[in-house]
Amino acid sequence: MKCTRCKAKAEVHLRAHNAGFCRPCYLGYFRRQVERAIEREKMFHPGEHILVAVSGGKDSLALWDVLVGLGYRTTGLYLGLGIGGYSDRSHDTVEAFARARELPLVERTLADEGPGLAVPDVAVSTRRVPCAACGAMKRHFFDAAAHEGQFDVLATGHNLDDEAARLLGNVLRWQRDHLARQRPVLEPTHPKFVRKVKPLYLLSEYETAVYAFMRGIDYIVEECPNAEGATQLVYKDVLNRLEAASPGTKHAFVKEFVRTAQALFADDAARGVPGECQQCGMPAYGALCSFCALVREVEAKRARRAAAAALAGA
Amino acid sequence: MRVHLHPQRRTVEVIGRRSVGRLLAELGVLPSTAMVIRRDELLTDGEMVEDDDEIEIRAVISGGAMNDRRTCGPPAVETVVREDARESGCPDAPSEAGALRPLEKTGGFAKRNHPYGSTGAQRPRARGQSAGSREGTRWL
Numbered sequence: 535m536k537c538t539r540c541k542a543k544a545e546v547h548l549r550a551h552n553a554g555f556c557r558p559c560y561l562g563y564f565r566r567q568v569e570r571a572i573e574r575e576k577m578f579h580p581g582e583h584i585l586v587a588v589s590g591g592k593d594s595l596a597l598w599d600v601l602v603g604l605g606y607r608t609t610g611l612y613l614g615l616g617i618g619g620y621s622d623r624s625h626d627t628v629e630a631f632a633r634a635r636e637l638p639l640v641e642r643t644l645a646d647e648g649p650g651l652a653v654p655d656v657a658v659s660t661r662r663v664p665c666a667a668c669g670a671m672k673r674h675f676f677d678a679a680a681h682e683g684q685f686d687v688l689a690t691g692h693n694l695d696d697e698a699a700r701l702l703g704n705v706l707r708w709q710r711d712h713l714a715r716q717r718p719v720l721e722p723t724h725p726k727f728v729r730k731v732k733p734l735y736l737l738s739e740y741e742t743a744v745y746a747f748m749r750g751i752d753y754i755v756e757e758c759p760n761a762e763g764a765t766q767l768v769y770k771d772v773l774n775r776l777e778a779a780s781p782g783t784k785h786a787f788v789k790e791f792v793r794t795a796q797a798l799f800a801d802d803a804a805r806g807v808p809g810e811c812q813q814c815g816m817p818a819y820g821a822l823c824s825f826c827a828l829v830r831e832v833e834a835k836r837a838r839r840a841a842a843a844a845l846a847g848a
Numbered sequence: 849m850r851v852h853l854h855p856q857r858r859t860v861e862v863i864g865r866r867s868v869g870r871l872l873a874e875l876g877v878l879p880s881t882a883m884v885i886r887r888d889e890l891l892t893d894g895e896m897v898e899d900d901d902e903i904e905i906r907a908v909i910s911g912g913a914m915n916d917r918r919t920c921g922p923p924a925v926e927t928v929v930r931e932d933a934r935e936s937g938c939p940d941a942p943s944e945a946g947a948l949r950p951l952e953k954t955g956g957f958a959k960r961n962h963p964y965g966s967t968g969a970q971r972p973r974a975r976g977q978s979a980g981s982r983e984g985t986r987w988l
Contacts, residue, residue: 535892547892549880554892592908695909740880743908744890747883755906756855770909778878 539563546744549781557748564745568600568733575718577731582686584608585640585728587676588631590624590754592746593691595631597734599749601689602637608689611679613672614643616652617758624754631751640683642675650832653760659835660828664760667828674825678816680728692732695739698784699769701791714803717796724808724817736789849901851875856907869893875905882907 535544537556544554555563571577578584584601588594588610601608612628615621625641632639645652650659653671657664680688697716704712720730734742746753761767776783810816811823813830822830851860851871862871868884868891884891885904897903 535894544892545890547894738880739908740883743883743906747885747890747906767909774878774881774909777880781880 545748548741550738550777550785552781560744561748564737564741565600565603567737567741568597569604571718571733571736572731575731577689577719577733578606578687578729580606582607583684584687584689585611585676585680585683585685587611587613587672587688587690588628588639589691590627590631591691591757592751592753593693593696593734593739593742595628595691595751595753596742596746596749597689597691598631598637599635599751600745601733602635608637609683609685610637610639611676612639612641613675614641614645615668615671616643616645617654617760620754620756620759623756627752627754640679642679644671644675647675648829648832650836651829656828656832657760659832659839665764665766668760670824670828674814674816674823677727678814681726681816685728688728688730690730690732691734691742693734693739693742694736694784694788695770695773696766697732697735697788698773699766701788702769702773703765710799710802713796714799714801716791718792726810726815726817735792736785738784849897849899849903851903851905854904854906863899865896865898867893868895868897871897871903872905877905877907881909 535547535554536542537544537559538553539559539562540556542556542559545557546560547554584606586594586598586601586608588598589612598608598610610628610632612625614625628639629641631637650656651671653664653668656662656667656671660667676688676690679685697718701713701716703709704716718732718735722728745751773784773787806819808817808819811818811826812821813826814823816823816825818824818826820827849862851862852858853860853875860875862874866874869879872879872882872884872893879893883904883906884895885906886897886901891897891903
């Protein structure tokens with residue numbers, strides 16, 4: 535197969551675009567796609583300071599790499615989730631990436647924020663699915679770090695496959711309020727929130743993995759052990775079968791939703807203006823934000839368990 | 849050739865020259881869900897791989913292959929001759945039921961001649977592959 539642009543030997547075949555690329559042309563293609571998404575969706579401009587949430591996976595590190603390459607002012611944010619060896623390896627990977635490129639990195643660790651706040655502990659004590667507990671805590675710390683650091687934008691590495699799987703899940707249950715918020719750019723609804731953007735939302739996992747490989751980015755190949763059995767993986771599997779039968783399906787599904795259908799759900803997004811959490815001061819729709827409510831639940835369960843252990847000992 | 853699958857941490861011995869597309873299909877890997885790497889080079893579906901090649905198939909899907917996740921511990925050691933067993937009608941031959949494979953197109957030539965047709969036993973031989981061919985896939 536030959537490169538669609540320069541006719542050299544192709545190293546990558548993008549079935550969705552019916553195109554092949556050699557290494558230099560592919561890297562140029564990938565950067566252009568990110569640039570176009572940033573411009574088309576008005577995600578941010580060169581003067582703004584971007585906080586990039588990085589996990590050590592291919593998507594977030596590829597995003598950070600391409601944003602730096604495009605000349606944006608960025609800082610990485612790593613959140614240690616406390617998921618055993620997986621978190622240790624992802625931390626080392628992110629730290630090595632930032633050190634090698636002399637990039638600023640903000641690090642937070644859930645276990646340091648309070649007893650029993652590592653994701654596995656929260657999941658056990660609150661009997662939640664680990665991904666649900668993880669999502670609530672990530673959102674809180676990302677928002678808090680962006681506000682404390684006075685960043686203009688929070689960028690995440692959500693890719694086409696993530697967005698297509700999420701869209702499929704939302705459509706299957708007709709979750710209108712979720713569909714209303716599924717956009718590549720989320721404008722802040724409170725002064726303590728910053729704009730949230732997903733510059734990779736039209737680039738597939740395959741494309742980000744190829745970019746990371748070609749750029750020599752050392753990323754965590756293994757996925758979070760808690761992801762096993764997650765519903766999102768079932769949706770991704772179904773979408774990949776559709777994609778194999780009809781290349782371009784995922785791209786059209788997400789792109790056309792954002793372009794034509796998303797606005798139809800705009801009214802369903804109206805949750806009012808959030809107030810402030812009585813505990814931490816971050817935006818909240820109730821007395822407590824979802825993170826502080828979770829912390830309170832964990833503390834109550836821990837206290838109950840300690841009391842039961844003391845009784846058993848006596 | 850030796851084919852290393854990541855993140856499943858499995859190694860497969862595959863005998864016989866073939867295209868990357870065919871290798872992926874035999875291993876139940878959907879196109880564009882894995883990178884095929886030979887040394888420091890990515891391979892497209894039409895590229896040929898040889899007996900003395902060392903190949904890495906690196907899944908790009910978060911969570912890896914859904915039915916085949918194994919991300920820690922020593923590499924898997926399995927000895928199953930996949931193709932040979934299936935062709936002989938062996939009841940213990942590994943089924944494709946759990947493998948990732950594309951949806952069949954409905955009706956017409958594509959469905960009747962799909963290599964993993966509804967019976968599963970009528971898989972056509974590849975061009976140039978005789979009944980006694982040594983080609984096969986051995987899971988190590």
